[in-house]
Amino acid sequence: MTSTASRRGSAIVAADGVTKTFTTPDGRALPVLDDISLTLHEGEIVALLGKSGSGKSTLLRCLAGLISPSAGTVSYRGELLNGANPGVAMVFQSFALLPWLTVQQNVELSLQARGVEEAPRAERALRAIDLIGLDGFEGAYPKELSGGMRQRVGFARGIVVEPDALFMDEPFSALDVLTAENLRGELVGLWEGHEAPVKSILIVTHNIEEAVLLADRILVLSSNPGRIMAELTVDLPRPRNRQDARFEAIVDTVYGHLTGREEPSASAETGPAGRETRAATPINTPLPDVSVGGLAGLLEVLVGLGGQEGLAELADELNFEIDDLLPLVDAGVLLGLARTRAAQLEITEDGREFSAADILTSKQLFAHHAAAHAPLIRAIVQTLATTPNHTVREALFLDLLRRGFSAEQARNQLETAIDWGRYGELFDYDHDDAEFTLEPGAERYL
Numbered sequence: 001m002t003s004t005a006s007r008r009g010s011a012i013v014a015a016d017g018v019t020k021t022f023t024t025p026d027g028r029a030l031p032v033l034d035d036i037s038l039t040l041h042e043g044e045i046v047a048l049l050g051k052s053g054s055g056k057s058t059l060l061r062c063l064a065g066l067i068s069p070s071a072g073t074v075s076y077r078g079e080l081l082n083g084a085n086p087g088v089a090m091v092f093q094s095f096a097l098l099p100w101l102t103v104q105q106n107v108e109l110s111l112q113a114r115g116v117e118e119a120p121r122a123e124r125a126l127r128a129i130d131l132i133g134l135d136g137f138e139g140a141y142p143k144e145l146s147g148g149m150r151q152r153v154g155f156a157r158g159i160v161v162e163p164d165a166l167f168m169d170e171p172f173s174a175l176d177v178l179t180a181e182n183l184r185g186e187l188v189g190l191w192e193g194h195e196a197p198v199k200s201i202l203i204v205t206h207n208i209e210e211a212v213l214l215a216d217r218i219l220v221l222s223s224n225p226g227r228i229m230a231e232l233t234v235d236l237p238r239p240r241n242r243q244d245a246r247f248e249a250i251v252d253t254v255y256g257h258l259t260g261r262e263e264p265s266a267s268a269e270t271g272p273a274g275r276e277t278r279a280a281t282p283i284n285t286p287l288p289d290v291s292v293g294g295l296a297g298l299l300e301v302l303v304g305l306g307g308q309e310g311l312a313e314l315a316d317e318l319n320f321e322i323d324d325l326l327p328l329v330d331a332g333v334l335l336g337l338a339r340t341r342a343a344q345l346e347i348t349e350d351g352r353e354f355s356a357a358d359i360l361t362s363k364q365l366f367a368h369h370a371a372a373h374a375p376l377i378r379a380i381v382q383t384l385a386t387t388p389n390h391t392v393r394e395a396l397f398l399d400l401l402r403r404g405f406s407a408e409q410a411r412n413q414l415e416t417a418i419d420w421g422r423y424g425e426l427f428d429y430d431h432d433d434a435e436f437t438l439e440p441g442a443e444r445y446l
């Protein structure tokens, strides 16, 4: 088995201080990437891991030269990029096939775009189709293919140009679990067998295990804005075994990084000692997108397991993908009902109290913790409490949120807040008038 180090060669694509700020439709600056520097070398698979909305696709598009950074530079083999990166081919989550073209025509399209003559075009396309296990489907149309087969076409279209770097943006996310696992395995096989005519792979994913299965190096991206908050080397031989203790240890480490211990979203008291703490605001501390019922369920399970459990085991226990657990863990930690230590999730005293309480008491406890630790909830209650008729239009909060979030994310934040606020009987929301109203007595939680 080849070791990682021996295959890592010269730099192919490099980002230096890449920053990207979008302008929202109403003219506000939305910082998405902040000062990102990275290098993709020959012979390595790098995974870019981050939560949804952390800017992974944006970074990939910057590196591919499809969009330009607001600051910083991207280079390909030492040359500053100006326009599309000539060494990169892309594979998208959505497959992005043209429905009126056959498999072969779809694959040939990439070559056509690069000015390859017709005869070598067909030959190269057929070779790529063969390599990726689509033999016999050359003449099929995308609609005749399963999702897995469609993504094979996506891969064939990427490798047919024999790129220095194959960029993949969540290529397995739209597939069912088994199909995804199968395709991942084949990809690893091609890579290890040096059969795929690509010199490096950069894969974007929000799936921790996928990153550990595939990558030589994992770059963990924080959210709001995206920064590289950790880099891990995965020095395990391939194919990798999820049950391997070393595999699990790496998953746990990555999990630790993503569960907020290193992130501003962790509430101050759970952060590592000596860490620089900054005031939590609705922008830098988003509400995890979970329901109170889901959080209560997680805490119940945790109590049932004796109050603590490894995060990976917990995901297994609940039959969740490990990543699906993240927002729930984030919510528990944010509210002070749980804490993470190494790769363990532990219930806190407050969490136990919340979990054991009757419904009325649990609502009050939740209201107390949400108003104390969830900045958006606190901001809403505070604003309502200081408004003479205790009623405020949602537009106010949406406007505030859109200083740090896209319109869609701002809306999601508000919907989560409504769910939490209602559960804790802190405030109510009237859909018809698009207004928030303070629940009587909710000021006491401030």
Ligand SMILES: Nc1ncnc2c1ncn2[C@@H]1O[C@H](COP(=O)(O)OP(=O)(O)O)[C@@H](O)[C@H]1O
Residues within 6 Å of the ligand: 022, 023, 024, 030, 032, 050, 051, 052, 053, 054, 055, 056, 057, 058, 059, 405, 406, 409
């Ligand atoms: N063209 C754009 N204009 C404005 N905002 C954008 C644009 N593209 C992405 N965004 C915003 O940038 C953030 C990061 O998006 P994205 O890179 O797609 O994240 P990820 O791939 O990690 O889920 C999101 O808030 C998204 O709404």
Ligand SMILES: [Mg+2]
Residues within 6 Å of the ligand: 056, 057, 058, 169
């Ligand atoms: Mg994306």
